[in-house]
Amino acid sequence: MKSPISFTHHAPRFDAVRIGDRLPEIRHTPTRMQLFRYSAVTWNTHRIHFDPDYAVVEGYPDVLVQSHLHGAFLVGLCTEWMGAGGHLARLAVTVRRYAVPGDTLICSGVIAGLERLDGDKGVVHLDLRETRESDDAVCAVATASVALPLQS
Amino acid sequence: MPVDEALLESIRTSIGIEISHSIGPITALMIRRYARAIGETNPLYYDTEYARSRGHADIVAPPNLVTAVSRWDEGPAEQDLREDGVPKEVQLEGLPTSGVRVMGGGEDMEFHVPITAGTTIVERSTMISAELLEGRKGQFIVVSYRHEFIDEAGKKLLTSTRKVLLR
Numbered sequence: 001m002k003s004p005i006s007f008t009h010h011a012p013r014f015d016a017v018r019i020g021d022r023l024p025e026i027r028h029t030p031t032r033m034q035l036f037r038y039s040a041v042t043w044n045t046h047r048i049h050f051d052p053d054y055a056v057v058e059g060y061p062d063v064l065v066q067s068h069l070h071g072a073f074l075v076g077l078c079t080e081w082m083g084a085g086g087h088l089a090r091l092a093v094t095v096r097r098y099a100v101p102g103d104t105l106i107c108s109g110v111i112a113g114l115e116r117l118d119g120d121k122g123v124v125h126l127d128l129r130e131t132r133e134s135d136d137a138v139c140a141v142a143t144a145s146v147a148l149p150l151q152s
Numbered sequence: 153m154p155v156d157e158a159l160l161e162s163i164r165t166s167i168g169i170e171i172s173h174s175i176g177p178i179t180a181l182m183i184r185r186y187a188r189a190i191g192e193t194n195p196l197y198y199d200t201e202y203a204r205s206r207g208h209a210d211i212v213a214p215p216n217l218v219t220a221v222s223r224w225d226e227g228p229a230e231q232d233l234r235e236d237g238v239p240k241e242v243q244l245e246g247l248p249t250s251g252v253r254v255m256g257g258g259e260d261m262e263f264h265v266p267i268t269a270g271t272t273i274v275e276r277s278t279m280i281s282a283e284l285l286e287g288r289k290g291q292f293i294v295v296s297y298r299h300e301f302i303d304e305a306g307k308k309l310l311t312s313t314r315k316v317l318l319r
Contacts, residue, residue: 028191037189041182044222047237054236058253067256068220072190075215079194084206087263088215094258 011083014114014122014148023081023109023126027133028073030065032101038069062100070095070105070140074128077107082146089123093142097132104133109144121147153251155291155318156284163282163295172276175224175301180269183213190214203268210269218273218301219261219312257294257315264308267301273309276300280313293318 039049047054048064055063071093078088099105113125123145130140153159180200187197195202196212203211228239238254267273281296294315301310 034189034191037185041185041189042221043224043227045227045233045237045239046222047235051237058236066220067259068216069190071216071259072214072220076190076192079215084196087266090260090262091215092258092260095256 011085012081012148014116014124014150017111017114017124017148019111019114021111023077023111023128026073026077026080026107027104028107029104030069030099030101032063035063035065035069035101038066042066042068060098060100065099065101065103065105065139067095070099070130071142073105073107073130074140074142074144077109077128078126078144078146081109082148085149087147088144089147090145091142092144093128093140095140097137097139099132099139103139105139106131106133112143116150117147120150122150123147155252155293159252159318160282160284160293163279163293166279167282168278168280170276170278172274173224175218175273175275177270177272178213178218178267180211183211183217183269186217186220187214200269208266208268213267213269215263215266215310216261218267218275218310219259219299219314224275253319255317255319257317259315260313262311264310267309271309272304274302274304276302287319289319 035049044066048058049066050063052063071091074093075088075091078091082088107128107130109126109128111124112127115123115125117123126144126146128142128144129138131138184198192214196206197214198211200211232240234240277297277299279295280298283294285292285294294317297314297316299312299314300308302308
């Protein structure tokens with residue numbers, strides 16, 4: 001099991017990033033256990049996320065990754081990249097395709113815009129996507145805004 | 153129940169009505185469990201001393217925690233869930249959605265300030281629009297809600313605009 005203390009400390013500064021820079025990718029392979037625990041902790045009783053027999057009734061091959069878990073993976077992409085000095089100010093996410101346990105989901109992002117603010121911060125606008133490795137299907141897309149310090 | 157103009161009109165009667173309820177305190181255990189469930193290892197979510205060293209009052213909730221929780225009360229008894237597991241009476245704050253498939257259509261979240269363990273939160277929800285659209289597989293309705301999460305002093309913590317699709 002991973003220790004909780006394994007956060008990578010890197011702290012991008014607003015002055016040092018450029019439009020077109022790519023965020024380090026993060027991969028997730030959600031398991032049935034993860035989906036069960038996510039439903040439990042969010043008190044989500046929707047059967048589509050924990051009952052494979054019911055999922056088949058709705059025409060799916062297996063239980064589905066929760067839309068907010070897709071969102072959480074994209075949140076994590078931003079927070080891991082920005083480090084402790086950054087602030088995730090906004091995330092707008094749309095889930096386009098379902099994913100099931102065992103799918104490897106690759107979260108990637110690119111800097112799409114830069115907005116210097118008064119004071120000691122700037123805002124970085126990001127285009128994000130979560131892509132299924134097996135067939136390149138885009139499961140979720142998002143835009144995000146991250147405030148970064150001008151100086152470390 | 154067909155997804156049609158009649159359903160749309162019944163939904164639209166709820167536009168603009170604000171529903172406010174207390175969520176209660178976000179506990180440290182809730183934060184740590186949510187962080188574990190999403191596979192996070194960031195000590196900001198687990199380690200109080202680390203969070204304090206970064207200027208927070210206590211450990212911090214992962215940004216989309218409060219919007220991810222389906223409901224904050226005990227929920228209905230099992231016989232009061234639909235066949236798909238969705239509570240009969242909620243999902244859409246009292247809308248008549250029997251027989252209608254309900255799914256999320258995207259969410260736009262503004263994180264005003266980090267939410268730390270021990271913060272008592274009130275959620276204010278308002279339906280802001282409902283539209284009937286024509287899709288490839290027939291008509292569907294898009295309902296948009298704004299959810300504001302504020303603390304006891306009224307400070308805005310998070311604002312979410314969420315779309316729900318009815319087919």
